Amino acid sequence: MMDLTLYYAPDTCARVTMIALEEAALPYDARLISFVRGDHRADWFRTLNPRGRVPTLVIDGAPLTENMAILHWLAQVRPEAGLLPEASSAFEQARLLADLAWCASGLHPIVTRMRLPHFFCDQPDAAANVRALAEAAMIAEFRTIEARLAAGPWWYGERWSIIDAYINWIWFRVTGCGLDASAFPRLQDHDRRLSDRPSVRKVLDVHAAASRQLAEQGLAVNFDTIASQVSQGKAA
Ligand SMILES: N[C@@H](CCC(=O)N[C@@H](CS)C(=O)NCC(=O)O)C(=O)O
The missing domain is CATH 3.40.30.10 (Glutaredoxin)
Known part of the structure; x- marks a missing residue:
């Protein structure tokens, strides 16, 4: 153990x-x-x-x-x-890593810029611009996720994975700081379904x-x- x-x-x-x-x-x-x-x-x-x-x-x-x-x-x-689908080749394994890397290094930094924009500019007055640009970037990412969720309830279709929990944490963080969730009904539903998991x-x-x-x-x-x-x- x-x-x-x-x-x-x-x-x-x-x-x-x-x-x-x-x-x-x-x-x-x-x-x-x-x-x-x-x-x-x-x-x-x-x-x-x-x-x-x-x-x-x-x-x-x-x-x-x-x-x-x-x-x-x-x-x-x-x-x-x-936690992740089975990979039957090095290429498939690399694609799973790509999804994890996207969550950690693509989505997460946008969350930080939205929540703490003042860390990313030395002009206090410009923090609102950092936040607005980050929000636009996040909305673009969410549009892609929303479109993908049309094919199934989870990121990998019918099967849940840890990528769903990662996306959901991103969702929780940015809807918790003012991003309008209403344009993303599938992500809202994804949030409800995920919260039902023990x-x-x-x-x-x-x-x-x-x-x-x-x-x-x-x-x-x-x-x-x-x-x-x-x-x-x-x-x-
Ligand atoms: N690249 C790291 C980022 C981890 C990270 O930024 N964690 C935040 C909480 S979400 C943290 O510990 N922040 C404390 C700090 O930056 O001082 C990872 O993906 O694990």
Whole structure:
């Protein structure tokens, strides 16, 4: 039996990793970290992940970082969980990696630009433009996903995969910061169906409880505070 520890923060992309662990039915220890307290910048955490990010999964004492690598590894060690479709050639395997890479390096950075536009320009007045450009890029991506969902309920048609959880986390993040969901009825339906999965329900409950716990300790992430700290040069 492997010893697994997942470092996560509520509502971050570590939600996708946690869903993958639940779907794989692998026991793991979930360790909540606080961005507000600066846990991710602490030396102990940097030894696990020098970039100070979640998710970080420690496997028998060895850290693995980058969501796409973690998800790919989980799909390989637990093929029976069906996190990704079976690949019968190197080419098919590479195409699955392409989808994971698109989520992590194509979609996720747009989320960050929408939620934290002030991190991407040194002119406070221009943050609204960064946000508007990011939103336009996200809408273009969602149009593609919406069109693909016409062929079946999930990204890979009739079969669910971890790509669906990744897309859904992106959806949750950007509809949660003002993107109008009404133009994307299939993505809305995808969200409803995904939320019915026991793994997802469980992880949403864990993240909600973690958010409450941090809020009670005065450690809730406040995006307005971050924006004002950035404009005053106080945030990293
Ligand atoms: N490329 C990384 C990005 C991970 C990432 O950006 N995680 C965010 C949460 S969604 C984080 O830890 N942010 C903390 C920070 O940037 O200081 C991955 O895909 O795992």
